[in-house]
Amino acid sequence: MKLQSYAQGEWYASSTTGTVIHHAISGEAIAEISSEGLDFQAMLDYARQVGSPNLRRYTFHQRALMLKALGQYLMERKELFYTLSKATGATRTDSWIDIEGGIGTMLVFASKGRRELPNSNLYIDGSQEQISRHGTFTGIHVYTPITGVALQINAFNFPVWGMLEKLAPSFLAGVPSIVKPASQTAYLTELVVRHIIESNLLPEGSLQLICGSTGDLFNHLTYQDAVSFTGSAWTGQKLKQHPTVVANSVRFYMEADSLNSSILGNDVQVGSPTFDLYIKEVVREMTVKAGQKCTAIRRAIVPADKLEAVAEALKARLSKISVGDPDIEGVRMGALAGLDQRNDVRGRIAELAKNNEIIFGSADAVDVVGANPESGAFMAPVLLASRDPYHTAAHDVEAFGPVSTLIPYQTDEEAIALAALGKGSLVASVVTASPSVARNLVVGVAPHHGRVLVLDEKAAKESTGHGSPLAHLIHGGPGRAGGSEEMGGIRGVKHYMQRTALQGSPDMLSAVTGMWLQGAERHLDSVHPFQKNFNELEIGDAVISEKRTINLADIEAFADLSGDKFYAHMDQAAAQRNPFFKDRVAHGYFLVSLAAGLFVWPGEGPVLANYGLDHLRFATPVYAGDTLQVQFTCKQKTNRETEDYGEVRWDTTIVNQDGAVVANYDVLTLVAKEAHREGVNS
Numbered sequence: 001m002k003l004q005s006y007a008q009g010e011w012y013a014s015s016t017t018g019t020v021i022h023h024a025i026s027g028e029a030i031a032e033i034s035s036e037g038l039d040f041q042a043m044l045d046y047a048r049q050v051g052s053p054n055l056r057r058y059t060f061h062q063r064a065l066m067l068k069a070l071g072q073y074l075m076e077r078k079e080l081f082y083t084l085s086k087a088t089g090a091t092r093t094d095s096w097i098d099i100e101g102g103i104g105t106m107l108v109f110a111s112k113g114r115r116e117l118p119n120s121n122l123y124i125d126g127s128q129e130q131i132s133r134h135g136t137f138t139g140i141h142v143y144t145p146i147t148g149v150a151l152q153i154n155a156f157n158f159p160v161w162g163m164l165e166k167l168a169p170s171f172l173a174g175v176p177s178i179v180k181p182a183s184q185t186a187y188l189t190e191l192v193v194r195h196i197i198e199s200n201l202l203p204e205g206s207l208q209l210i211c212g213s214t215g216d217l218f219n220h221l222t223y224q225d226a227v228s229f230t231g232s233a234w235t236g237q238k239l240k241q242h243p244t245v246v247a248n249s250v251r252f253y254m255e256a257d258s259l260n261s262s263i264l265g266n267d268v269q270v271g272s273p274t275f276d277l278y279i280k281e282v283v284r285e286m287t288v289k290a291g292q293k294c295t296a297i298r299r300a301i302v303p304a305d306k307l308e309a310v311a312e313a314l315k316a317r318l319s320k321i322s323v324g325d326p327d328i329e330g331v332r333m334g335a336l337a338g339l340d341q342r343n344d345v346r347g348r349i350a351e352l353a354k355n356n357e358i359i360f361g362s363a364d365a366v367d368v369v370g371a372n373p374e375s376g377a378f379m380a381p382v383l384l385a386s387r388d389p390y391h392t393a394a395h396d397v398e399a400f401g402p403v404s405t406l407i408p409y410q411t412d413e414e415a416i417a418l419a420a421l422g423k424g425s426l427v428a429s430v431v432t433a434s435p436s437v438a439r440n441l442v443v444g445v446a447p448h449h450g451r452v453l454v455l456d457e458k459a460a461k462e463s464t465g466h467g468s469p470l471a472h473l474i475h476g477g478p479g480r481a482g483g484s485e486e487m488g489g490i491r492g493v494k495h496y497m498q499r500t501a502l503q504g505s506p507d508m509l510s511a512v513t514g515m516w517l518q519g520a521e522r523h524l525d526s527v528h529p530f531q532k533n534f535n536e537l538e539i540g541d542a543v544i545s546e547k548r549t550i551n552l553a554d555i556e557a558f559a560d561l562s563g564d565k566f567y568a569h570m571d572q573a574a575a576q577r578n579p580f581f582k583d584r585v586a587h588g589y590f591l592v593s594l595a596a597g598l599f600v601w602p603g604e605g606p607v608l609a610n611y612g613l614d615h616l617r618f619a620t621p622v623y624a625g626d627t628l629q630v631q632f633t634c635k636q637k638t639n640r641e642t643e644d645y646g647e648v649r650w651d652t653t654i655v656n657q658d659g660a661v662v663a664n665y666d667v668l669t670l671v672a673k674e675a676h677r678e679g680v681n682s
Contacts, residue, residue, distance in 0.1 A: 003033045003190050003211040006197060008046040009204060012038060018212065019183060024089030024335040025325055027375030031187045035212025041220045043178060043208055047149040048224075051176030051205025056145055058203070059120050061641050063172050064113030066201055071107040073199045074192065078103070081160060081192060088159065088185045089335030089377060091326040094289045097468075102161035105487070108471035109168035116490050119639045120514055121145070121174060125499060128517050135519035138506050142513060143497040145174035146251075148224030150496055151217070153239075155230045156182035156337050157292040157400075159189040165471065165487055166228050171206060173496035175226070178217075180210040182231070184337045218242045226251035226496055230294070233257040233480055253495060254482035255475065257398050259422035260449075261299040261407075262466055263415050263441055265432025270309040277460050278302075278431040279313045282404060285467045286381050287321050287333045291402035292341070295427050295467040299394050301415050304408035311385060311406055315360045318381045324369030325376075331369050336377040336401055348399035349382055356384040356392055356405055389414070395421040412437065416444030424479015429453040429466040450477030450485065516540050516635045516651060529634055530601035534646040534671040542633040545598035549627040550586060558590040586622040591663055595654050599632040606672040608645055616665035620656060627657040635666060645670045 004013045018034025055063065074081075078099055085095040117123060125141040132138070150170035154162035163179050170177050181189035193209045196202065210217075221227070221244050229236050233256035239245065240252050262282060268274045285297040302310045324331045336342045349363040360383035368378045381402040386392035394405035395418075409415040419428055428449045430441045438454050446452055451473060453466050469475035474488035486492055502509055506519035522542035529541045559565045567574040568585050575584045592613070601607075622628065636649040648671045654662040 001031050001187070003031050003186055005035055005038055005211045006193060006207070006209040007038055007043045008208070009050075014038075014212065021184060021187065022338055023087045023376075024337055025086065025371055025376045027339070027372065027377075030087055033183050033186055033211050035210050035215060038210065038212075038215065040210075040215050040217035043210075044149055044217065044220050044225075047176040047178060047205055047208060048147065051203070051207075052145075052147050052149075052174075054203035054205050055171070055174045055176060056121055056147075058174070060117035060123070060172060060174075061114050061119040061639070063174065064110045064117070065641060066203075067106055067113070067168055067171060068110035070196065070199060070201045071103050071110060073201060074103050074106075074195060075100070077195055080195075081188065084188050084191055085160075086326060088188060088337055089290060089326075091331065091334045094326075094334060097289070098158050098160045102158070102164035105161065105165045105471040106168045109172055109489075109493075112472075112489050113172045113493070117172075117493070118514075118636070119641065122513065123494075123497065124513055124515060130518070131503070136505055137503070138509060138517060138519060139501060139503045140509055140513060140517065141499055141501050143494055143499050145497050146224045146226065148175070148222055148226070150175045150177045151180070151221070151225060151227045152177055153180045153214070153227065153229045153231065154182060154189070155294070156184040156341070157289060157294070159185040160192055162230055163189055163192065165469075165475075167207070168471075169487065169492035170226075170228075170496045171202070173493045175496040176206050176208075178208045178210060180214055183212065184341070186211050219244055221245060221248060221250045223248045223250060226253070228253045228486065228495075229482075230255045233482070236482060251495070253476075253484040253486065255294065255426070255477075255484060255486060256480065256482040258294050258424075258426040258477060258481045259298045259395060259398055260295055260425045260427050260466070261301050261419045261422060261445075262297045262429040262431065263409075263419065263445070264300070264302040264306065264310065265430065265434055265437040265441065266303045266412065267432055267434040267437050268306075270306055272433075273457050274431060274433045275313075277455055277457070279310070279317055281429065281431065281455065281466055282314060283317045283321070283381075284465065286318070286383075286402045286404050288467065290333055290336050290379065291381070291404075292336060292400055293467050295469060297404055297429070297466055298398060299407055299418075299422065300404055301407045301409055301418050304410055307385070307406060307408045311359055311383070314383055314406075318360055318383060321381055322369050323366055323378055323380060325371040328370035333381070333402065335371075336379055339377050341400070342377040342379055345379060345399050345401035345403065348397050349403060351397045352384055352393050352399060352403070352405060354393060355388070356386045356394060359383055359385045359406075361402075389418055390421070395423075412440050412444070415441060419445045420448045422448065422480070424477055424481045424483070425449050426475070426477040426481045427451040427453065427466060429455055431455045433457070448478065450474055450481065510539060514539065514636065516633055518651070522631070522633055528601040529632070529650075530607045531603075531605050533606040534637065534639070534648065534673040537634050537637060537648060537671065539634055539637065542631065543599055545595075545630040545632065547627050547629045548594065548598060550594070550622065550624060552584065552624045555584065555586050555590065555624065558587055558593075562587070562589070564589070581621050583623050586624075586626075588618045588663065591618070591622060591628070591654055592616070592665070594628065595630045595652060595663070598628075598630045599652070608670045608672055610667060610669050612668045614649075614666040614668065616663065618663050619661045622656065622662055628654055628662060630654055632667075639673075644674065645672050647671075
């Protein structure tokens with residue numbers, strides 16, 4: 001088949017002869033790829049002029065619901081993707097990581113988008129900054145989506161996951177994507193994109209696809225665009241230094257080569273369950289996806305006195321790995337993505353073997369089950385050992401296949417130094433049963449890695465493993481790994497947004513942000529805010545409560561009711577010895593309860609439930625004889641798209657008779673959208 005690109009809302013096939021792509025197992029020609037004839041400037045213009053406005057008109061929650069629907073749609077069609085994925089050389093397990101892992105990542109972003117982002121197209125970052133003495137001039141930070149394009153250049157090893165883990169956060173941010181998959185496995189990406197387009201679930205212009213080279217596209221990038229690149233460090237650096245990228249300060253996120261390490265703690269005894277965990281983890285990372293993972297373990301750093309035992313255990317386990325056609329029962333490892341990839345890995349093994357000893361496997365010979373070892377891109381797992389830990393090519397050469405090198409160490413400090421010789425990696429793992437060893441190693445290696453897995457028996461059952469990036473956590477690393485981050489939950493969404501500092505009066509900034517800020521006007525009227533339904537409530541609606549003077553009897557009654565008889569509440573002499581108090585002090589949680597009694601309207605109405613407090617701080621001690629009052633203000637509203645209620649955040653400030661703030665916090669409530677006030681239809 002001739003692969004097609006999807007540009008400006010239409011499928012496009014180049015009229016020129018393209019590069020032929022071969023089946024990784026059989027070696028047969030399965031596709032031809034070329035982007036010749038595409039108008040890349042027009043694709044960018046289409047994304048900016050059609051896709052960007054279409055996406056930005058929706059809120060974070062609305063876009064999250066689209067992602068959820070799309071994820072469910074693709075999951076229903078996963079078997080189609082599995083069938084074609086075999087051509088990449090992948091086993092069913094390999095394909096699961098790519099296909100269902102990618103769709104699952106999309107669903108995680110859909111969920112986090114609704115739980116952690118506002119139902120708005122503007123995201124408030126952090127707290128209000130108090131700048132002026134009287135509070136008439138204030139500041140706050142916000143994120144808004146960039147108005148350009150997210151250009152996503154992906155590697156061959158994960159043609160589905162690689163696309164979806166980039167598409168999900170950029171789409172959630174409100175930025176259209178142009179996806180450029182690696183040619184070797186682009187046929188699988190193209191199939192998934194076809195189903196995305198056929199779903200009609202995304203706004204027009206949200207997604208375009210380039211099958212083939214990017215031509216002159218980089219010449220037309222602007223400061224409002226972002227490039228997210230996964231691939232070799234050489235290619236990434238070349239693109240990052242493109243004159244247009246440099247001149248326009250184009251956002252460039254790179255995930256590149258990575259000589260990841262796994263350290264076996266010096267506390268671990270040979271033959272122990274923790275030792276077995278280490279052996280299983282190294283073998284898994286060597287053989288899953290035939291080692292074609294940017295997170296695979298390339299350097300196994302082990303105590304010198306256990307190197308021989310580790311080597312024997314690894315060889316015994318690797319000898320049970322059958323290589324061949326994934327359709328054959330019992331085959332544990334498939335092929336590399338193509339013959340060119342196999343040739344590259346063979347060349348890298350030759351470099352490694354110059355000062356390391358191959359102790360298992362061969363770069364050239366492999367026993368293959370159910371397929372031709374020469375037509376398919378098969379390779380045996382290869383394990384090397386270094387006798388000189390500081391002078392080994394393993395710190396510099398990455399063989400992107402089923403290859404790992406054993407490196408001995410004497411002390412924790414040496415293990416840390418050896419891990420750092422990778423010059424920046426995506427992930428390290430520490431396998432230990434000792435908390436002190438774990439802390440020492442983690443603190444030492446963390447500056448050189450984007451992620452660190454601490455693996456012990458307690459975590460093993462549910463651990464996703466050394467090589468599994470998760471949507472919740474950042475994926476990326478310093479130095480040779482690219483110096484960037486992807487995913488990380490909402491952190492990844494922010495990569496496609498601009499953070500802007502806003503300054504102005506509290507009233508103006510409240511209007512801009514949709515959140516009431518301290519110092520802004522409060523709206524006081526005869527109708528208590530709790531009597532208003534979600535649609536009737538306005539930001540700034542407030543009640544200033546009656547006042548209440550508390551006494552020792554109140555404090556003692558709360559102590560009896562709650563059981564909290566902390567000395568500062570009950571013993572005058574002890575309280576006076578405390579540097580923070582001058583007398584017996586009221587319980588903080590009594591003040592919160594007292595405040596509710598002052599601001600709550602008790603009748604049945606639109607308020608359905610209180611589901612929590614945020615940012616509670618006690619600022620001034622309260623003593624018997626103090627008089628308190630509550631300022632209770634509608635701070636922020638979040639509409640729940642699929643429910644008949646919304647979330648309302650209330651700024652709650654307790655002040656004493658001198659006007660000093662005693663406590664401040666946010667009350668969170670669920671409020672019906674159409675409920676009526678008692679005796680009054682809304």
